[in-house]
Amino acid sequence: MREGLLGKYSGAVPRYTSYPTAPHFHEGIGCDKYAQWLQNLGKGQDISLYIHIPYCDRLCWFCACHTKHTLKYEPITAYLEALHSEIARVGGLVDRDAKVSAVHFGGGSPTMLKPEDMIALMAALREHFSFRDDAEISVEMDPNDLDDARYDALAAIGMTRASLGVQDFNPDVQKAINRIQTFEHTRGVVEAVRARGVHSVNCDILYGLPYQTLETLEATVRDILSLAPDRIALFGYAHVPWMKKHQTMIPEEALPGVEMRFRQMNRAAEMLVEAGYEAIGIDHFARPGDKLAIASREGRLRRNFQGYTDDAADALIGLGASSIGQLPEGYVQNMPATGEYQKMALGQGLTVVRGIELTDNDRMRAQVIEDLMCRFAFSFADLRNRFPEIAERVIAEARQYVASNGDGVCELVNDQFRITETGKPFTRSIAAVFDSYLSTGKGRHSIAV
Known part of the structure; x- marks a missing residue:
């Protein structure tokens, strides 16, 4: 019966990580308004921080994130200088009685940062914001970036959750999306972070990828399950070449149709539930003892720009180029272009260029x-x-x-x-x-x- 409804309900709609969604933000919200909203945060309120690192040392063709490819570190060094300036300015506007309950490093590839830069960035956050003792620190990781020094730096900043993008382990699929990442390498990353005391590991799986079949997806799910991650996100590949030009590198004729996508989604979900994971919302799965599963059972599940979360913070502050913030009064977005972002951050410190005030x-x-x-x-x-x-x-x-x-x-x-x-x-x-x-x-x- 469900497959008979596909034609009617599979149209293009937002993912609803916010409402109103980002296309409806406008330039009437700028730095002055943002400063007022930041100053309104105060005692008894929790805040989350999202730090965006918009660089990768390889460009995955499936990716819809705001990032750019670089093989040189100089652009990252310049970007970090601007990011530190923004952190100081934003932190100076937020009341010290507002406490940080969660930090998420996203990208791009945050693990591209040199170990000393990772440590310095977290030190700056702790200098300019007040943290709760039990604050969650999560990091999106590219296994190809990592070495012992970076693992040690991630432990030094207090990482509590490692998030690994897997997508699919099949070599043909990986070649088609320009994401070569072996199962053995990924397993090594999971073992390395767990050896350093990180007890929460999240893995992302994509369905609807080029050359992906039910059989290749099933094999990937079995491999992922062997790693025993605490959380698994099962996302449908979003093919948006009009917005992300590098997706034109993916042969559209190799993409599965909507009926096959639907079968892939259902089969992967079935396998995860059979393995003991609880279904969370529309695309997440967690072990019963995981905080996300507990929040779901207790009716405390939330949704923001990172997807499903148990974070109950009153505000999400986005730091870095293109980052989106969510405050009680509305949403704001930083300048997306890294060069312009750096000029604004090194000048006035605030970089908001659009947003929306909520009615x-x-x-x-x-x-x-x-x-x-x-x-x-x-x-x-x-x-x-x-x-x-x-x-x-x-x-x-x-x-x-x-x-x-x-x-x-x-x-x-x-x-x-x-x-x-x-x-x-x-x-x-x-x-x-x-x-x-x-x-x-x-x-x-x-x-x-």
Whole structure:
């Protein structure tokens, strides 16, 4: 039955790591507004930090991240100088009574940094922000960058979670996406970080890649399971060559069609659940004792620009070129171009060039969409309690959608709008029903399955 619904629910929609989504940010939000929002953070509030390193020493053709290829370290040195300047300026605006509960180093490839630069960067963060003693420190890792000195530096900065992109171990698939990474090498990375006391390891798997078959994906999943990671993310490859030109290097005729993508997704998910992992939201899996699984069972699961998280911070501060921040008042994004970012950071320290200030309607719909993405349901009573003056708008939309939908993807149960088991693979498309910006046509998105 589900495969019969693919044509209707596999259209291009956002991934909903934010609402409103980034295409709707505008230049009316700049550095002055951002400074005000930072100064509003204060005692009793937790903050997360995201640090973006927009460089790689190889360019993976499947990647949709904001990054650039470099074989020289000089550009990274110049970038780090600007990043340190931004850290000092932003940290100076945030009340010291606001505590950092989580730090995420993303990219690009943060593990390209020299060991001494990793340590200096964390030292700068600790100098300019107040940290909780139990703050989570997660790092996206490229196994091809790593050596003993970098492993030791990651241990020195207090890394608590290692995140490894695997994608697929099949050599033909790896060649087609320009990501050569053997299973043996990846296993060595997992063993090295665990030997240094890192007890949480996350692995990313992609389906929908060129030349990928059910058999190659099954082999990759078996290899990943042998590493016993604490979390596994199962993402569908987002083919967006109009936005990321290097994706034109991928032969489109080698990409699996939507029905095969759907079968790959379901088979990989089935294997992970059979191995004892709990399904988290639409694309994550975790061991039952993992914090993410516990947060999911307790209804505390959240969603932000890093995907699913148990981080309950009041604000996410993005540092580095193109980084996006989420504050109680709205979203901000830093200058994406690294050269311009560096000029702004070394000048005034702040680098925000666009964003959006949230209305009550935005907050209400953001809550609805996050609830659907995290819990596959939202409560009318909760909505009325939080947004008493405007909740009936969304409730009426929910009732109308259920009444007009004959596919069995959603239902009304105990004053809740719920996505059914049939509808769960199409959660992004169902969440899009409540997106009041989507009809404006801004932005192009990847397919929903």
